[in-house]
Amino acid sequence: MELSGLMVLTPALCLCSMDKDSPDVHQDLNALKTKFQEMRKVVSAMPGIHLSPERQQQQLHRLREQVRTKNELLQKYKSLCMFEIPKE
Amino acid sequence: MLAISRNQKLLQSGEENQVLELLIHRDGEFQELMKLALNQGKIHHEMQVLEKEVEKRDSDIQQLQKQLKEAEQILATAVYQAKEKLKSIEKARKGAVSSEEIIKYAHRISASNAVCAPLTWVPGDPRRPYPTDLEMRSGLLGQMNNPSTNGVNGHLPGDALAAGRLPDVLAPQYPWQSNDMAVNMLPPNHSSDFVLEPPGHNKENEDDVEVMSTDSSSSSSDSD
Secondary structure, three states, X not given: OOOHHHHHHXXXXXXXXXXXXXXXXXXXXXXXXXXXXXXXXXXXHOOOOOOOHHHHHHHHHHHHHHHHHHHHHHHHHHOOOOOOOOOO | OHHHHHHHHHHHHHHHHHHHHHHHHHHHHHHHHHHHHHHHHHHHHHHHHHHHHHHHHHHHHHHHHHHHHHHHHHHHHHHHHHHXXXXXXXXXXXXXXXXXXXXXXXXXXXXXXXXXXXXXXXXXXXXOOOOOHHHHHOOHXXXXXXXXXXXXXXXXXXXXXXXXXXXXXXXXXXXXXXHHHHHHOOOHHHOOOOOOOOOOOOHHHHHHHHHHHHOOOOOOOOOO
C-alpha cells in the first residue's frame, strides 16, 4: 500500500530531524506532501466509501430483500396455471 | 550552559519520541481504515451486481404485466360476447315458434313466387313477385273501390266464382295470357274449377306487349 511509504519516510524524518535546516529534510517533506496528495486522490476514487459501513450494510440488506421478493413474485405467476386446458 | 543544552536536547528527543509515537499510531489507524475501505469496496461491487439483478427482474415483471393486461382484455371481450349470446339465447327461448308454423309460412311465401321466379317464367311474362295492378283490382279492395266493374249484370266476381265462371276482370285480355296464367291468378281452391277457351293470338298485340314489357318507363315492368 502507498500508505506504507509513511513508515519508510518516518525514520528518515527522524534522522533528519536532528538538523532541521538541512536540504534533505525539505526534500523529504516535499516528497511526503506529494505522497499525501496522491493518497487523497486515490482514496477519493475508491468505490463504496461515500456511505458509512452501517448505511452500506442496510442498503445491501435492502437490495437482497428486493431481489428475493421479485424472484418469488415472478416464480408465483409463472408457475400459476389458472385455467385447465382441455385435452382434445 | 552545558546543562541547559543537555536539557534542551533531552526535551527535543522527548518531543520527537512523542511525534514518532503519534505517527506510528496514525499509521496504524490508516491501515485499519484502508482495510475497512477495501471491504466496503467489495460490498459496493456486490451491491452493483444486486442492482443489475433488480433491474432485470423489474423488466421481467413489466413484461409479465403487459401480457396479463392483454389477457385481461381478451377475456373481457370473450365474457362480454358470451353474455350477449346468452341473452339472445334466452330471448329466443322466450319467443319460441314451432317449426311447423315456420314451415307453413315458408310455403305461403314461396307459393306467391316472391323468392324465386316460376320455372315457366320468360321475359315478357307479366307475372311479378309482388301483386300487380290487375291482381289488386281483381281483389276485394279493388272490387270495393270500383263497384262498376262488379261482374256481369250486376253480379260480383264472387258470384261469378261461385257460378263456376271467371270474372271479367280475370278473363284473358292479352294474347300472351294463357288459361293457366288466368287460373293461377285465382285463389288455389278455384283454380281447378274452370275450363277456358284459349284466346285468339294477335301478333300486333304481342309486339305491343313486348314493347310494353321492355319499356323502361313502365312502372310495373322490371327486367330480371
